[in-house]
Amino acid sequence: MQYLLLLFADETGWHRMSSEEQTRGVAAYRAYTETLKEAGVYVGSNRLQDTNTATTVRLVDGKSQVLDGTYADTKEQLGGYFLIDAPDLDAALGWAARCPGASHGTIEVRPVWPTPGASSP
Template sequence: MEYLLLLYADESGWSRMSPAEQEQGAAAYAAYTQALKTAGVLAGSNRLRDTATATTVHVENGKSQVLDGPYVDSREQLGGYYLIDVPDLDAALAWAARCPGASHGTIEVRPVWSM
């Protein structure tokens, strides 16, 4: 079954890190991604650009409204995702707990509703 691991964190945290800390963080994500690939469970992943680059579309009374920026204000922002294919929720939760983002943010685990 496919699960989406949604990675939430304070996006300003990266810019507050030293270059050495950024390098260490990037290496941790690279190792995690490689572990998912090696286990044969990675179906896709991407990092998202900052929320300042977001555009939000909402339709109200048949009229489209386009807004710059994210739709919701939050302490943590969606920064990326991993799409994994594992046998069950327990396996998805185990992978989520191993994600480096779990130590400095929140990992939301959502089953994918296949169409």
Template sequence: MQYLLMLYASEGGWNQLSPAEQQAGIAAYTAYTEALAKAGALVGANRLQDSDTATTVRLVDGKPVVQDGPYAEAREQIGGYYLIEAPDLDAALAWAARCPGASHGTIEVRPVWHK
């Protein structure tokens, strides 16, 4: 079964890290991604641009209304994701707990809807 791991964190946090801390963070995410790939669990992953680049679309009275920015005002924003293959929710949660983002943010785990 596929699961989406959504990585939430404070957007400004990365820029507050020293260059050495940023390098350590990159190394941690690289190792995590390689571990997912080696286990055959990695389906896809990407980092997202900051939420100020987001555009939100919704229908109001049947007409699209476009709004700059994310839909929700929140302290943490989604900064990236991993799409993984796992045999069950417990395995997906174990991968989420190993994600470097779990130490400074939140990892939301959600099963992908299949017909």
């Protein structure tokens, strides 16, 4: 079953890190990604740009409203994700606990609800 590991953290934290700390952080995520791949559970991942680049769209009375910024104003922002294929929730939670982001933010683990008739990657 596929699980989405949603990585939440204070996005300003990255900009406050020294270049050496950033280099170590990038290395930790690369190593984590390689470990996922070696285990055969990696499906995909991406880092998101900061929330100041976000645009929110919603329909109000049937009309589209486009707003600058994110939907929610929170202390932690969605900064990226890993899509994994794990045998069960316990395995997915184990992978989430090993993610470098768990040490400085929150990892939300959500099962992917497959679309009927769609082929999986």
